[in-house]
Amino acid sequence: MLVKLSTRDEQLLDGQHGEAARMAMRILVRMAEVQDADEMMDVSQAHIDGCGLLSETGLEFAETLAAKGGKVSIPTTLNMGPLDLQNWRKFGVNEDFAAKAIRQAKAYTDMGCIPTWTCAPYQSYLTPRFGQQIAWGESNAICYANSVLGARTNRYGDFIDICAAITGRVPKCGLHLKQNRKGQILLRLVDIDSAIMHSNAFYAVLGHLIGSLAEDQIPVIEGLPVDVSGDQLKALCAAAASSGSVALFHAIGVTPEANTLEEAFQDKKPERIIDINLSDLQKSRADLSTAREGDKLDLVVLGCPHFSFDEFRELAWLLRAKTENGKTLHPDVQLVVISSQTSYALLQRSDFLDVLTDFGVKITLDTCIFHTPMVSPETKVIMTNSGKCAYYAPGQLAVQVAFGSMAECVDSAVKGCVCREEALG
Amino acid sequence: MTERILVGRPVVAGSAEGTALVSKEPLSFWGGCCPRTGEIIDRRHERSGANVTGRVFVFPQGKGSSTSSATLMESIKTGVAPAAIINLKVDPILALGSIVSDELYHKAVPIVILAEKDFYSIKEDDHLTVEPDGTVKVNTKS
Numbered sequence: 001m002l003v004k005l006s007t008r009d010e011q012l013l014d015g016q017h018g019e020a021a022r023m024a025m026r027i028l029v030r031m032a033e034v035q036d037a038d039e040m041m042d043v044s045q046a047h048i049d050g051c052g053l054l055s056e057t058g059l060e061f062a063e064t065l066a067a068k069g070g071k072v073s074i075p076t077t078l079n080m081g082p083l084d085l086q087n088w089r090k091f092g093v094n095e096d097f098a099a100k101a102i103r104q105a106k107a108y109t110d111m112g113c114i115p116t117w118t119c120a121p122y123q124s125y126l127t128p129r130f131g132q133q134i135a136w137g138e139s140n141a142i143c144y145a146n147s148v149l150g151a152r153t154n155r156y157g158d159f160i161d162i163c164a165a166i167t168g169r170v171p172k173c174g175l176h177l178k179q180n181r182k183g184q185i186l187l188r189l190v191d192i193d194s195a196i197m198h199s200n201a202f203y204a205v206l207g208h209l210i211g212s213l214a215e216d217q218i219p220v221i222e223g224l225p226v227d228v229s230g231d232q233l234k235a236l237c238a239a240a241a242s243s244g245s246v247a248l249f250h251a252i253g254v255t256p257e258a259n260t261l262e263e264a265f266q267d268k269k270p271e272r273i274i275d276i277n278l279s280d281l282q283k284s285r286a287d288l289s290t291a292r293e294g295d296k297l298d299l300v301v302l303g304c305p306h307f308s309f310d311e312f313r314e315l316a317w318l319l320r321a322k323t324e325n326g327k328t329l330h331p332d333v334q335l336v337v338i339s340s341q342t343s344y345a346l347l348q349r350s351d352f353l354d355v356l357t358d359f360g361v362k363i364t365l366d367t368c369i370f371h372t373p374m375v376s377p378e379t380k381v382i383m384t385n386s387g388k389c390a391y392y393a394p395g396q397l398a399v400q401v402a403f404g405s406m407a408e409c410v411d412s413a414v415k416g417c418v419c420r421e422e423a424l425g
Numbered sequence: 426m427t428e429r430i431l432v433g434r435p436v437v438a439g440s441a442e443g444t445a446l447v448s449k450e451p452l453s454f455w456g457g458c459c460p461r462t463g464e465i466i467d468r469r470h471e472r473s474g475a476n477v478t479g480r481v482f483v484f485p486q487g488k489g490s491s492t493s494s495a496t497l498m499e500s501i502k503t504g505v506a507p508a509a510i511i512n513l514k515v516d517p518i519l520a521l522g523s524i525v526s527d528e529l530y531h532k533a534v535p536i537v538i539l540a541e542k543d544f545y546s547i548k549e550d551d552h553l554t555v556e557p558d559g560t561v562k563v564n565t566k567s
Contacts, residue, residue: 027521027528034436034520049491055460055499061529137491157494157518159525215451216486216514245451245488245516290468370456392456392490395466395473 003032003171004039012167020070020111024163028170031160037171043153045128046076046165047121047145049137050158051108052371054082054101061159062107065166072112072165075126079138080119080306080340081105082371084364091364091374101372111162117366118340120234120306122149125342130256133176135164139241140234140305140388146248148233150256152176155247175248181257182266183250185214186273189223192281196424197225200314201405202281203232204387205424207239207246209284213274216245220264224251231308238305239387278424285424288390288403291381293418295400296332298379300413301369301393302406303338304386309346311406312339316352318410319359329360330416336362338369370396383409383418428564431543435559436515437523439535442554443508445547446480448472453489454496454519463505481553482507483544487516497522501532509535509555513544537561 011017012025032040050058083101084091109115118124121136122144128134128151136142136153137160145151154174156164164170174180187210189197196202210219219240228251240246250258258264302315315337322328329335337356339347344365347353356363369375369389375382375397383402384390390403402418412419450471452458457467463478477500487493497519500506510519520536527533535555539547547553547563554562 023528027525030524031517031521034515034524035517050495053455053492053495053499055495057498057502057526057529058495061498061525064529139489139491142491155491155518157491157521159494159498160517160521161491215488242453242456242489245486287469391469394468396456398466 003029003037006040009040009169018069020065020068021166023065023068024166027160027163028167032171035171035173037173039172040169041133041172041176042168043133043135043164043170044074045126045132045134046072046074046161047079047136047138047141048076048108048113048161048165049079050161051081051104052079052368053158054097054104054371058158059100059104062104065162066107066110070111070166073168074165076113076165077116077121077124077126078108078113080368080371081117081366084367084372087364091372093373097373116340118306118342119368120308120340123230123308124340135161135170137161140238142247143237143241144234146175147237147250147255155245181248182218182268183220183264184217184271185219186270187213187219187221188273188275189221190275190277192223192278194225199405200232200235201385201424203235204239204385205281205285205288207236208243208288208387208391209276209280210249211240211242211244211246214244214246219246219249220258220270221249221251224254226253228254231310234305235387239391242388242391281424285403288387289401290394291400291402291418293420295381295402295418297381297383297412297417298333299375299382300333300335300409301338301382301384301389302409304368304384304389307337307339307343309343312343312347312352314406316355318407320355322410322414323359327414329413332416333413334362335360335413336364338364338367341365381418383412385409428562431539431561431563433537433539433543433559433561435557436520436536436538437533438557439533440555440557441481441509441535443479443481445549445551445553446472446475446477446482447547447549448484450484451486451488452484454487454493455490457489458496458500460496460499460503460505463500477507478505479508481509481511481555483511483547486512486514487519491518493518494522494525497534498526501526501534502530506534509537511537511539511544511561513539513541
């Protein structure tokens, strides 16, 4: 099928806007064919995921575009990168890796990207508007932008993100179009206690379950409390986009395209209706862990996606209570928090930074434990409050993982072993 | 040996052959398939531990991480990628990895979409030949 191109698209393809734009447009047009798009459309913001993983090919791709004179034509933020740019030496990252990571970072910033270096760009800078057409990478951010903000993006993978940023164009298809944003399956929360629905761990567990139920369909959730927080929705998005391909969900009365069931389904009927009860959630919670209760713990990781200021505050309060009770971090456990420069700047202006550092918390910025080599090979068991981290850690880091709430992570870090409440709460 | 001919849609066109590695479950390539060894490392996946290198990897669709495109491209460069991929549904992120590799290195992994009946007719270790027009020749032993 032939994609209809505008005059400017043709010029981009002919190299009239430079070699980098020509290469970017070639990739975009080939992807338009893959996705059965009739034509291309404008986007007004991009978020680059391709800057995260350090690989020979990814580095070559970025440096090739930069060397060919690639420049972004729309405001473009960067996902977390492969390096804590200021503190990488503290985390034992080797020089060779760091040198390449710095080259990759430079290629993207040379092309005009904004050095946000975060996987929670919606809590950082240039938050997209409702209805804004954008090209975002990073699965959790894609889900958040579509679902919570009501901006419109497809699931952009590494490398098409920068192509969209350079040209300002994407294939016109998928979630950019209103008719493709209607709910497909209805998930009803049945008899879940309000206290559970106000606990943070609930959202990672629910997200993990939703991802496996929905796969790539658009789920509509009925029964979420209206006062759900941004951090809770972030946890849901990250988990649902890991166990499944959820790029958009609606929550009745909560998310902007779902004031009513009729609106969420655009007056159509759900293809499936599934009731979710407490026992489904307990199973989902158990599925997030491969480590067992009582296992000796090596590392606690918080901040996947990147910690917000509110999450820093919640952690500081938990640690302050431990300190007041004479409890300290177990000497065999490392407690690492991953965050962005944006959240850290707020933390520095608060009373909490000392509470965290005095307790022995290590804070790493701009990166991610999956992309920077900071987890030592001796690390056998890790614990996290993130559904996404719990999903990927066993394969990506070759460790056993325990999922728990932030409070359970802190308790375990003090005791030196995995210890959780029996019930979700 | 009996040969069957299936007609699919070539998402990324190319020729390849190999034995089928079959799964009923979607997979995220990043966090799911190691770009240095080709091993399926998603420990929750039914084919965890299997190796995709040189096989025709038959699974419903990609999922999860948007870094899966980078992982597939890196796998192609390191020589551990599947010979071809056969899916039920188009995953733009996987297609992208193969297409960018084609643009940069002139090396792609062919990706073909088959109709449900044809997709599920392929069995583990069937010998498959993928043609640029999306034709898949299936040779089942015995």
